[in-house]
Amino acid sequence: MxxxxxxxxxxxxxxxxxxxxxxxxxxxxxxxxxxxxxxxxxxxxxxxxxxxxxxxxxxxxxxxxxxxxxxxxxxxxxxxNKNYDNLVSLKCIQPDVAHAVLSREPVITISDIYTLADKLTLNNTVFLTLGGDRGNSEVDWEPGFRAIAHVVKAPYGHGYRSEAKYFKIDIKLDVVLPEAMTRNDFLDYKSAWNVTFIGPELKRDPTQAVGSITYNEAVAVVRCALDRFPEVKDSLEKIFSTTFMNKVYGPTEKLLSVMVNHGETDEAALCRKLNSNLIKTQTADDFTFFAENVLFYGVPGCGKSYSVEQRYESQITYKQCKVRVVFHPDYTYSDFVGQVMPVLEKVKKNDGTEEEKLQYKFVPGPFTRILDVAYANHQEKCLLIIEELNRGNAPAIFGEIFQLLDRNDDGSSKYAIYNSDIANEVHKDKLCPIKLPPNLTIVATMNTSDQNVFTMDTAFQRRWQMEHIPNKFDFKTAHVNKHLPNSKISWGAFAQIVNKKMHTVNSGFGSTDDKSLGVYFATDNDLDNAKRFAEKVLKYLWDDAFKLGRQALFSNCSEGLSSVIEAYEEAKGDPLEAVLLQEIYKEMQDEMAKAERKAAEEAQNEQSGEEPADDAENEPAETPADEE
Structure with missing residues (x-):
């Protein structure tokens, strides 16, 4: 007893x-x-x-x-009974182990260990980090400190790899953190620096995936995890003794970044920091909530930019709260964030006069400008629009900003980054952590797959709310029903038949969705002018969409594009009939007739109060050839 x-x-x-x-x-x-x-x-x-x-x-x-x-x-x-001065940090990069941890399997076997067997004793606590290179296709988890476990089977199986030094252990998970914690998450906790595989690294980690952790280091790691994830408190109290947890709950040394001017005391600098830059002390309740990362994608001309305008730009009150940028192959991180550039500034001379001198200063890019505006106008909705996201190397352009795209429920970034140029521009403090505020939404557009200049990895894409914009031709709209120049065929009938033929002709060459004619590929002005329509639409179909099968659309392919455009512009009758195959033109006529019948039936149904029938039921039987 x-x-x-x-x-x-x-x-x-x-x-x-x-x-x-x-x-x-x-x-x-x-x-x-x-x-x-x-x-x-x-x-x-x-x-x-x-x-x-x-x-x-x-x-x-x-x-x-x-x-x-x-x-x-x-x-x-x-x-x-644990020896808290004999704790172990373990790093695992094997996919089977990482998946076992994330799926919370009851017992997990760790292999390929050959050091610290004397510390991997029964019931000893293990701090578990999941490693891995994000560029590796097998790494489908977020690397970082993820779990605390204890040893349930001491080192065994020595020599299983034909070398006596290698052994295995079995561990049982005690707590799995809701998200991985990176080294940056431990920056403010000085006692966690150099904690093997976990804290900021001032000295090299051991080459073997096992290392020791001291009592104070363990306290710092647990305190940081608890501050980040308060919901794991009960689980931690079941793992560690009251004495240990009292140490965790007690005073902890944290680092506060303060800019100190030459000749200024530390106390004065701290007071200045606490009394200035009020925006950093504002809570989420001080901000207007308007925070998403949305990516609209679809074929060219399907209405992506229109969706951005209607759903997001319309909510912006002041034009300075909106920044638009277009990515392209030569666009870089420095263009997006900002860069040090030479600028002419007036400088005072010793005699009191001024002269212009070349100075090197940080010139903010679109991202830094809108971030500055969002913090300075926290009650206003702010918007960063990125057109053609995949025309540039988006992951490289974003750089470490990629980490900010993970958002909390209030819209602010879950994780901070450290960038002295951005911090100085936005917060006037080079050491201040950077986060996206809850009033800043980022909306991007991109065309579908095959014409991408750069691909985007899954880790980057998953941080966006992807939304497909369908290429829908609604014959109730004036634009879709608008007839082509000097033609009996509407834009909607023309585009739908061409897209259908395009998919048939190019079926053996991969996806053709990105080559389809979008509903807004041609503007109303294009549809009013025969020359503009020919130079824009017919040229695109000849040079790109039907490049490998022009004979499937055009009636005369022997004399080149110029002859097609001339025939279209100089046609006496319907210009489409002059340049397209007769069967294609006939399909367009049939599509026009179908749309007219459907419009008449809908008008009749509206008068009678009946529900419109499905298209399949409205489709009449084909007219026999001899009755046409």
Whole structure:
């Protein structure tokens, strides 16, 4: 019994005598234990919590209670008997281990270890980091510190790789963090620096994937994890003793970045920091919520930019709260964020006069400008629009800003980055962490797959809310129903038949979605002018969409594009009939007739109050050839 009390004392911090007094208070109500106890009329005076336990379990058999107590004591004994000065940090890069951790498998085998066997003892605590190169296709997890476990099977299987030094261990997970914690997350916790595989690295990590952690380092790591994820508190208290957790809850040394001018005291600099730059102390409630990362994609001309305008730009009150940028193959990180450039500035001379001199200063790019505006106007919705996202090397252009795209529920960035140029421009403090505020939305557009200049990896894409803009030709709209110059065929009928033929002709050459004519590929002005239509639409179909199958669309391919455009512009009748195959032109006529019939039926249904029938039911039987 005394040993059991010692276990509880070590874990919960209460003395042996306290637990003995609790026991003595109940002895009076149990005749079988041979101890008299404290004479009292009822258990009411013992305490509400203890009485509740007594009332719940008083009728259980003694054997059952003893077994339950043995299990409870054994659980706490495993934790309180740990040597917290002999903790281990373990880094795993094997996909099977990473997947086992993330799926919270009960027991996980770690192999390929050959050092620190004396520290990987039974029940010892292991701080588990998932490694891996994001550029590796097998790494589908976020690298970083992810879990705390304990050893359930000490080193075994020595020599399983034909070398005696290699062995395995089995671990059991005690807590898995909701998200991976990178080294940057531990920057403010000085005691966590140089924690092997976890904290900021001032000295090289060991080449072997196992390292030691001191007591104070473990406290710092747990404190940082607890500050980041308060919801794991109960799990941590089950892993570590009260003494350890009291250390975690106690004062912790954290670093505060302060810019100190020459001749200024540290105290004065700190006061200046606390009393200036109020925007950094604002809470999420101070901001207007308008935060998403949205990526519209679809064929050229399907209405991506129109969707951006209608759904996002229309909500912006002031033009300075909106920045638009277009990515292209030569666009770089420096163009997007900003760069140090020579600028002419007036400088005072010793005699008090001014002269212009060349100075090198940071010139902010579109991202830094809109970030500055968003923080300075926290009650206004701010918008960064990126057109043609995949025309540039988007992951390279974003650089470390990529990390900011992970958002909290309030719209702010989950993780901060450190960039002295951005911090100085936005916060006037080079050491201030950078995050996206809740009032800044980033909206991007891109065309579909085959014509991409650069591909985007899954890790980058998943940080965006992807939304496909369908290429929908609605014959109720004036633009779709608008007839082509000097033609009986509407833009909608022309584009749909051409797209259908395009998919047939190019079916063996991969996806043709990105080559389709979008509903807004041609503007109203293009549809009013025969020359503009020919130079824009017919030229595109000849040079690109039907490059490998022009004979499937055009009636005369022998004399080149110029002859096609001349025939179209100089046609006496319908110019489409002059340049397209007769069967293609006939399909367009049929599409026009179908649209007219459907419009007439819908008009009739509106008058009668009936629901319109499905297209399949509205489609009339084909007219026999001899009755046409």
């Amino acid at each position: 005394k040993d059991d009390f010692a276990v509880l004392e070590s874990f919960f911090g209460k003395t042996f005598y306290t637990y003995r007094n609790y026991r003595d208070a109940y002895d009076y109500f149990f005749d079988s234990n041979g101890r008299k106890g404290w004479e009292r009329e009822s258990v009411d005076g013992i305490g509400i919590a203890h009485k509740a336990v007594y009332e719940k379990y008083k009728d259980y058999d003694v054997d059952i209670l003893e077994k339950a107590v043995e299990k409870i004591i054994a659980m706490y004994a495993r934790n309180c």
